[in-house]
Amino acid sequence: MAREVTLKxxxxxxxxxxxxxVWWCESDEVSGFYAAASNPTDLLQRAKDALREVLGxxxxxxxxxxxxxxxxxxxxxxxxxxxxxNMGSADVRESEEPTLMQAAG
Amino acid sequence: MLCNHAVVHxxxxxxxxxxxxxxxxxxxxxxxxxxxxxxMELEPSELGIPHEVRVQLVNPDNARMAQLVSAVQAxxxxxxxxxxxxxxPLAVSLLPVNFEKYGRHSVKIxxxxxxxxxxxxxxxxxxxxxxxxxxxx
Numbered sequence: 593m594a595r596e597v598t599l600k601x602x603x604x605x606x607x608x609x610x611x612x613x614v615w616w617c618e619s620d621e622v623s624g625f626y627a628a629a630s631n632p633t634d635l636l637q638r639a640k641d642a643l644r645e646v647l648g649x650x651x652x653x654x655x656x657x658x659x660x661x662x663x664x665x666x667x668x669x670x671x672x673x674x675x676x677x678n679m680g681s682a683d684v685r686e687s688e689e690p691t692l693m694q695a696a697g
Numbered sequence: 698m699l700c701n702h703a704v705v706h707x708x709x710x711x712x713x714x715x716x717x718x719x720x721x722x723x724x725x726x727x728x729x730x731x732x733x734x735x736x737m738e739l740e741p742s743e744l745g746i747p748h749e750v751r752v753q754l755v756n757p758d759n760a761r762m763a764q765l766v767s768a769v770q771a772x773x774x775x776x777x778x779x780x781x782x783x784x785x786p787l788a789v790s791l792l793p794v795n796f797e798k799y800g801r802h803s804v805k806i807x808x809x810x811x812x813x814x815x816x817x818x819x820x821x822x823x824x825x826x827x828x829x830x831x832x833x834x
Contacts, residue, residue: 632747
């Protein structure tokens with residue numbers, strides 16, 4: 593039976609460029625686990641590969657949960673700062689409903 | 698669409714005065730009390746995994762003014778029918794953005810690095826507003 597590992601997934605930006613978007617994840621079930629990528633598809637693939645290596649198990653089923661904190665960005669100008677702090681409306685609903693998190697930069 | 702206000706509640710999107718294409722400001726830079734209302738549609742195969750939603754604001758010089766990056770994930774629910782798409786509403790305030798130029802602005806919406814939709818609106822000086830001629834009795 594596949595081992596289920598839950599990843600808390602976050603996205604944040606460190607500037608205005610597309611290259612500054614950072615996706616990262618961690619897992620409560622695998623102490624110290626951390627993976628990062630520039631997009632969610634690569635992140636999940638990278639996390640799956642890393643977990644397979646760490647756990648020595650090919651039958652890993654990854655479940656993702658969006659993290660609920662944002663805020664390591666250092667936007668370069670006031671407009672972007674305002675965007676990061678206020679732009680958009682974060683919305684976290686019941687577990688069966690869509691969940692959102694956001695960061696801007 | 699761009700609107701005067703949008704809010705998401707219980708998974709539903711409420712839009713007030715939707716369809717904005719013009720806004721007027723006597724001085725620059727300025728901030729605009731405009732909201733972006735988005736309804737995403739996710740296929741069953743797109744459920745259970747995070748998706749990246751980017752909203753980019755582009756000024757009349759084609760330079761990026763601001764970028765919002767969001768993560769969206771929707772789960773399958775027992776009440777969903779086979780093959781049913783899941784709607785994900787988003788309400789984004791543009792109030793924090795500094796507008797520094799008059800002219801055509803674009804709002805680009807990208808999902809998982811694919812351009813999904815582009816909206817345009819014009820920021821104009823009030824003198825550019827075309828008013829109907831005054832009819833004297």
